[in-house]
Amino acid sequence: MAQPCVNGARRRQRTQLVLVVPAGIYDHKGGMADSLVVNEIFLSVQGESTWAGSPCVFVRLTGCDLRCSYCDTAYAFHEGKRRSVGQVLSQVRQLAAPFRLRLTKLPLVELTGGEPLLQAGALTLMSLLCDMGYTVLLETSGAHDIRSVDGRVHRIMDLKCPSSGEMSRNLWSNLDALRATDEVKFVIATREDYEWAGKVLEQHALARICPVLYSWASPSSAIHGAGQLKPGPGPGECLTRQQLAEQMIRDAVPARFQAQIHKLIWPVETRGV
Numbered sequence: 001m002a003q004p005c006v007n008g009a010r011r012r013q014r015t016q017l018v019l020v021v022p023a024g025i026y027d028h029k030g031g032m033a034d035s036l037v038v039n040e041i042f043l044s045v046q047g048e049s050t051w052a053g054s055p056c057v058f059v060r061l062t063g064c065d066l067r068c069s070y071c072d073t074a075y076a077f078h079e080g081k082r083r084s085v086g087q088v089l090s091q092v093r094q095l096a097a098p099f100r101l102r103l104t105k106l107p108l109v110e111l112t113g114g115e116p117l118l119q120a121g122a123l124t125l126m127s128l129l130c131d132m133g134y135t136v137l138l139e140t141s142g143a144h145d146i147r148s149v150d151g152r153v154h155r156i157m158d159l160k161c162p163s164s165g166e167m168s169r170n171l172w173s174n175l176d177a178l179r180a181t182d183e184v185k186f187v188i189a190t191r192e193d194y195e196w197a198g199k200v201l202e203q204h205a206l207a208r209i210c211p212v213l214y215s216w217a218s219p220s221s222a223i224h225g226a227g228q229l230k231p232g233p234g235p236g237e238c239l240t241r242q243q244l245a246e247q248m249i250r251d252a253v254p255a256r257f258q259a260q261i262h263k264l265i266w267p268v269e270t271r272g273v
């Protein structure tokens with residue numbers, strides 16, 4: 001990994017990295033690959049995945065083409081400003097500076113959304129962050145091809161369960177591209193979701209490929225998305241986190257139970273955490 005920015009020489013080297021941005025590539029919205037539409041950038045605690053609990057800079061990108069029933073970031077569907085990749089890198093570096101001065105590999109940097117893979121600039125940004133020595137995570141819906149993502153990035157990919165309302169968007173060919181450094185996440189709200197996830201896990205032997213996450217869907221998840229999301233299950237249909245955890249143990253499911261840590265720390269409606 002790159003060492004922290006502790007002297008002028010290192011600073012100059014990083015500045016040069018920022019300038020090595022492939023130009024002239026355009027995303028599906030006509031944006032250039034050296035810029036992105038960004039909803040928010042913040043430093044917090046990673047709340048999910050095998051990386052949960054570690055400090056992490058989040059780069060939340062604007063836009064998503066899905067409308068999952070439990071989505072808790074509907075504010076990122078449209079809100080955002082276009083920023084150059086260099087500007088984003090600069091803000092990440094600023095937020096990470098206190099950790100990097102301690103010669104740690106932390107914080108992590110995660111691209112999330114929205115759906116980061118809708119913007120070509122996200123690919124550029126991830127590669128440059130890897131070049132700079134960060135451990136880079138990508139949260140993606142699983143509806144878009146993950147093969148173009150830099151091989152150094154840890155891809156955390158959803159497989160959408162029935163209660164999401166977006167199961168038809170799962171891009172099954174992505175399973176062939178998974179590596180041991182990736183993670184597959186099922187967001188589980190109902191018993192039907194649980195049974196569906198179990199079948200998929202078994203049919204594709206997912207636990208032999210990479211860590212598998214069973215993420216409990218809080219009934220209060222979709223607080224920001226009223227009226228924009230796919231219909232979800234009624235409260236009576238939802239598993240409690242205790243029911244999900246106990247069922248996983250009973251069935252010896254080869255997956256990791258997770259609840260979203262940041263929602264235990266901060267009120268669920270809090271942004272930027």
Ligand code: SF4
Binds near residue numbers: 064065114115
């Ligand atoms: S939860 Fe679904 S709708 Fe919300 S950002 Fe993720 S993929 Fe998009």
